[in-house]
Amino acid sequence: MIDKTTTISNALNRVHDGHTVMIGGFGGPGTPFTLIEFLHQQGTKNLTLIKNDANEPGMGISKLLESGQVQTLIASHIGLNPAAVAMMNRRELEVLLYPQGILAEKIRAGGAGLLGFLTDIGVDTILRDSREVIHLDGREAILERALRADVTLIHAAIADRAGNLIFAKSARNFCPLMATAADQVIVEAEMVVETGSLDPDQVHLPGAFVDFILALDELTPEYGILPQHAL
């Protein structure tokens, strides 16, 4: 049987200096902390990262930002990470910010093999000034290009050996979109089950989009409850 599980080093040596890497997660849930930590240790640099947010100082992709491994971050909102904001303000990090759903659509468009899409979001704002604008039926529309990456890193709750994935609750977010939009897709999974044990109607992402699976041995504290966000 096809078995896409592999070692973390075999998976991550596909990420090279200068690569564009999509990283799943919205805040903590869905963030592949283990893959990120290894990428941090591996020292791969000059990366362009695409992620909704910048996690929080000392956590997740902030490790890559703080260590200077990242040249450009494409995101939606980095307000929860003052370290990233400070790097952006000091121009140590190029940050491209998009409306959150527009970022999601750009990634999805890349995954769907489209060239781009047209939206009216932001046409009446200063966003327009930094965008491609075309005219449609006498009104302005912003043309947004599709985004693709060399590699996508995501976290899943369950994977079968063929790469079919199930996400848990709000950990789904950008993960399935990003998995469609990269040349190579690496998944860390909390549980790996035999192919055939998932209900085909309940698979969130078909295995065809997945190249490598890392079975997580343990969940480090980053995956747990963050006291600063609890009551």
Added chain:
Amino acid sequence: MIDKTTTISNALNRVHDGHTVMIGGFGGPGTPFTLIEFLHQQGTKNLTLIKNDANEPGMGISKLLESGQVQTLIASHIGLNPAAVAMMNRRELEVLLYPQGILAEKIRAGGAGLLGFLTDIGVDTILRDSREVIHLDGREAILERALRADVTLIHAAIADRAGNLIFAKSARNFCPLMATAADQVIVEAEMVVETGSLDPDQVHLPGAFVDFILALDELTPEYGILPQHAL
């Protein structure tokens, strides 16, 4: 508790002469045969239908086509319905045909509140001649507009009273896309369950997209196995 179940007449009197109506289904699975039959009996006319295919003679939307209730059909492939092909060839029915995935994207774009998208599908073919073409980085791209409808009619396996839907196997197809892209969405469901009984991770379409639910009392023969496609 919110309860979106209603009678078929209360649901379908939202479909008026001249409306654009999206109808789910790919072949039989996902086709809302009961809603279509009632729309046929209701006699609503001058309709623009959007459906992947034209079903087969005497079945599903072919009833609406054959009775002259439809002015325009927007579809991907109508080859399994010689009655529809004949009407098209006699110019009794206007038929607009798109590549299947482009049709799906046009509907999805409407549902996602986009104005349109850009694709290279068909740029090297005669399709190009009947499309809007723009230039992107020195290459031609086809601009496809988003599609929306006044009403969408779809079939689901399970609905809860709040409108959360689960589709069965290949009956999913265009149904969830079309449910995002209409002002009013009417669902016929094989089973209606109490709100709270579906696993939130297994819902295929969130209830926010659903306006009316018809609980099917019985499945007419159209829903069954079609001998012409069996071994």
Added chain:
Amino acid sequence: MPYKNKIAARAALEMRSGQVINLGIGIPNLILDYLPAGLEIFVQSENGILGIGPRSAAGSEDRNLIDAGANYVTLNQGASFFDSALSFALIRGGRVDLSFLGTLEVSQNGDLANWIIPGKMAPGIGGGMELAQKAKRVIVTTSHTTREGGPKILTQCNLPLTARGCVKTIITELAVIDVTPQGLMLREIAVESSLDEVQEKTDAPLLFPPGDIPRF
């Protein structure tokens, strides 16, 4: 009651059963604490949830279940999860009935400015621009004035806009104000405030309905 809670409590009365509602960060996040009895709403969160309930009690958090403001939350009956693209299809496709947003400035014609102070604060737009532009109804919940006492409700915004003409109602600790084609119409006034105070702290002319103005 702290002013933020007063605003949230008043804002909660604007919701109707069956509505799909998005709650922004800050004051909007307090609204669920004042949910009127019997009201059944579906709270959407940009990170792919419909059907959020109150915040999780200490010790009962689920590591996989946060809202778009990173708070651990609970779920109501009938909830569902989906990806970020569908979440914003729901928003941009017009299925969000009501969006509560905080703001830096709001103008008399409903312009909203709440995401950037050029040269000072620009952490990103998040989901706010799409909510502001596409929700069926946008209600701003905000302190009536800035921390320094300056007006936030203006004839026109000075900061870059989030969306133009999107705000339908402004709820502050002093007043409930509707944005109408004629201008800002005072709908309600706080029991501890006065017409003079509200007008003084509002940098745009206010219209008054005929008769007594209800208090809240």
Added chain:
Amino acid sequence: MPYKNKIAARAALEMRSGQVINLGIGIPNLILDYLPAGLEIFVQSENGILGIGPRSAAGSEDRNLIDAGANYVTLNQGASFFDSALSFALIRGGRVDLSFLGTLEVSQNGDLANWIIPGKMAPGIGGGMELAQKAKRVIVTTSHTTREGGPKILTQCNLPLTARGCVKTIITELAVIDVTPQGLMLREIAVESSLDEVQEKTDAPLLFPPGDIPRF
């Protein structure tokens, strides 16, 4: 063996374990009957399935489970269902390794024409154009000539194209032909055929590899 089955049996040998494969209507639909032992492939269907198995035996059909050709089918282990947009994301996004398509005409540079005969047949494009343009490899499975004996493999297509330069290999009952930058290269020839017959029925020059040409 009928010619269609002969083509399907030969085509089956082009698949590799782990590949995502789309099977068009007609001859491609017969390929699963000749799946080499031990080969594990993932058959995708445009209507939202990955992991299709053989057609359902009479009496065991599932009313909710058809392929894009309307045949009742079975599922393999590891199958999944999804909507039509994701199904074509899989196709246009480049995750289909191999697409088998029938054709009306195919040219020496790999142009494919299989969806329209102007004024005569135009039932729609279906998923064929996207598969032809975006699958990593396109193999045409077709009778070598038309029903009337005319050539289908041409110097250039006369019919409107489905996609330009997309075909990598042509498999007929007479030959396996690769489309190369230099032209059509004969890779294999049917045991009951001859070089002369293949060239005679092909309206484009054929290149021959050095040495014996394998038979199938």
